[in-house]
Amino acid sequence: SNMHIWIMHNPSRAVFVSADGYVVLWDFHRCSHLSTYLPLINETRDGGAGFYYFVAGDQEEAVAKDFAGQIDELLRRSGGKNRRLAVDKIEIPGLRALDAVGIEVCNGMQLMEHARAIKGIDEINAMRCSLATCEIAVAKMRERLQPGIAETELWSVLHAENIARGGEWIETRILTSGPRTNPWMQEAGPRRIVSGDLVAFDTDMVGPYGMCADFSRTWHCGDGRPTEAQRRLHDIAYEHVAANMAMLKPGVSFTELTQRSHKLPADFVKQRYGVMMHGIGLCDEYPAILYPEDFIPGAFDYVLEPGMTLCVEAYIGAVGGREVVKLEEQVLVTESGVENLTRCPFDEALV
Template structure:
């Protein structure tokens, strides 16, 4: 790494890249006619006021981020926001490490979450998920090129690790390319071919996470060896540095504030969608970004699980179950589940039994977690569900978490895939431990989930949201 100064880290200037390549004996890089060269924030601005995460204290800036309300709440909770510059460098270093480990010359990402991880650049994430118009290339020496929508380069100019921004070119899906998709994909693949020759010489091994069929064929035509980019990015993302962990703590805290407001509003007569809307509103008010699902159901709609919030009005005596799936501030996911009892009465014995089994199942599986244990061992040694609940078990027993659901998937014994995940837990991994308890044909079900961090000595539960005392017997 480089010392702080005008050329801090991988400073995004052509001057630096030309100098580095000349020292290495390489030819000067070609700069596309539609490139925008990105420079780091002007170092003369060092006296400017900064927010607690190191971003400029100017709400007129294009950069999205937490609101003043979020920072105030985190401060009151004693939470430390991430250092954004350090978090971004750590992420890029992890990608470079994975590239060198696999002897790939670079990785090409179209998945918006992988783009966010590599650059911390965000642009209409949900829209981009089904309109693939953005891409990022990261070379094995950490050079970063971002392709964005035309007219959107200003969204990422503040990010110092992006060396170059190109407008347009990465979108060759049918909606924008029509019947010229193959020609447009060929043009884009030509840019990638030039980058591989520039950075890799004879090395033609390029990791790609996901790409249109026409794009894959175009890369093949250039003789590029396309490798598994999603595997590379998932393994890079799996270990969290201190700043990612701090960002996750902040996102969870914001989600828990929103969930508390949901709890305050839960009363007979409120519709599932009305209750669910509070999670969205409170997340957005604090600088959160979006929500992956709409998993909140009540009464008979809690069984089977994975139904989504609808117009049903919640009745006295109903169970209300939800899974947050919140992409909060910094794009970090807060993913936990709770089941509540609606009303002032006493839950039935069956409701309390379901909750007790769900809680014990989840906590027993959390107790297994420690560095060095293999994913296979977790499946083999996991808490066994009572037979009546096996048929409607949740899709995974545990899963990684970061910008969203991530590698690994820890499966139930009934779903185990030999050889799919032959790895072990490491300090810095973050997981969500799941539990759904409901019988086939049963009236209701209980969904619980906790978000945890693997530490050097074991596991830390990151979730502080209380369970319903009426269902736990604490009331």
């Protein structure tokens, strides 16, 4: 999909989409051949959208001025007197250059997020393919899990299997074991996993076709039985995800999801996950369904619609506790309810 990660921190590509559907792509220097197979692109321009210091140096403003002039010409051609332009991402020199030619810049991120929220059949099939790839990789991780393996070594299996099957990258490195699971958001490190540890991970995997496969599992390492404390954490996480998934159907408001959500036991409220659910597509997307404690009135006054894809989260662990359990399922809102797209089994020893 054309060097996504490099472009994320070296913004050298831009797309103009007119109201009548005419599409212009500014591609990276001498890379126009990479998009010749895309039927929706009407015109490709070589370079010109890179007005950041690495490529433009002390002439950032001059390059941005030239780019803004091209946008101005396209906007006049397709929009007439309409000077509004929705922009989702742009560097500061570009924003100032657009302002200078009298273009009214609007927030394009909101438009893009809503446009991406409802998936078509091709997107859903691509997501199924990415999830299947991820589940194969996770199964191979499970086979490799044994006492003595390092967190990073186990995590590398997910990367290798994703790349081997045409996947792209992984957004995080969140796999931890034993005491490193609590608090969450620590990344995989050199720690050797010990028999009896819980091992928790979040895939965050951008797989084939650029679609994200985002689910979480927690496993028990070794041949012994999990402790009652470990099983309790897993039981609560499982119940939390299942109960919140059961609410999903078309027409339910995001506010209602927050208000009617499964209530966490008091011990686990302080370390609740950042969101209760979130949209998923090319990456984490709108909407963010928040816990009651984090609710922002008026932020997401919308409802579920068929074709939306979501991830339903649970992070269960007490402040100061030795371990936590992280679970997450990726689902599709259908005409009548919800379909769980995730086929990866839970750890039978913990269920």
